[in-house]
Amino acid sequence: MARSRHDVSVGEQIGPVTVPVGRDTLVAYANASGDQNPIHQDEEFARSVGLPDVIAHGMWTMGAASTVVADWVGDAGRVEQFRTRFTSMVVVPRDGAEVEISAAVKGLDDDGRATLHVTATAEGTKVLGRCVAVVRLD
Amino acid sequence: MSVNTEFAGRTLPPAGPFAVDAALIAQFAAAVGATDPVHTDAEAARAAGYPDVIAPPTMAVRFEQQSQAAYIEDPDARIDFSRVVHGEQSYTHHRPIVAGDELTGTTTVTSIREAGGHSMITLTTELTDAGSAPVCTAVSTIVVRGGE
Secondary structure (H helix, E strand, O other), rough: OOOOOOHOOOOEEEEEEEEEEOOOHHHHHHHOOOOHHHOOHHHHHHHHOOOOOOOHHHHHHHHHHHHHHHHHHHHHHHHEEEEEEEEEOOOOOOOOOEEEEEEEEEEEOOOOOEEEEEEEEEEEEEEEEEEEEEOOOO | OOOOOOOOOOHHHHHEEEEEOHHHHHHHHOOOOOOOOOOOHHHHHHOOOOOOOOOOOOOHHHHHHHHHHHHHHHHHHHOOHHEEEEEEEEEEOOOEEEEOOOOEEEEEEEEEEOOOEEEEEEEEEEEOOOOOOEEEEEEEEEEEEEOO
């Protein structure tokens, strides 16, 4: 069930939600998305191109953020627009990492569309910038 | 050799069709931690008003990137993929992607900009269904880092 516009107000905070990410998560994401770049799976390769370790797909992080938004809306099909910049990488050591995702309602239109500003951080660093979702409420 | 700016403005031949099925949607949903039953339970999806299970909002990337591949991999485009990082991404869904869709992706090289020794390439991909109706407009900016 999608959330009703009458139950939403500008300034409402969503989360934070802490999402774990392991090497197994990235293998699953690589297979599901088709992005098999080895920097997301192979530690040795990642280091050989100057990265500190394996890093998460930026699109995995965007996907995890979309899940937080969709769960709040109550129907994933109501996420009409979703955009972001990738501002920093999520380093995923062998024992895994965590991404913290939160959002805030910034606007609410008469037609029931809400604009959310989404924040995602890893190790205290913002990994998504200007991340905005437009969702259609009931 | 830097990126070939002559590609700016070009539209690639349509890619696909890409078949979307319930198993692929369930696999993608699991990978991004999406537990909304509209991704895995056809009854729940129909109760929400969809003809079948729907894709999570960012699953369009799978078809978008396949639609971009002919450009990214074209030797004449001179894109060193080992130097590519993802800069920006946006999705505008005209409707959710649904199991049973046969998607076609048409990518346009919207712009190629050079700044600070890097190349920023913006690609717009229109995903359409078997009836040629718009499903998703995907815009991505990739950054090709300059050589040292």
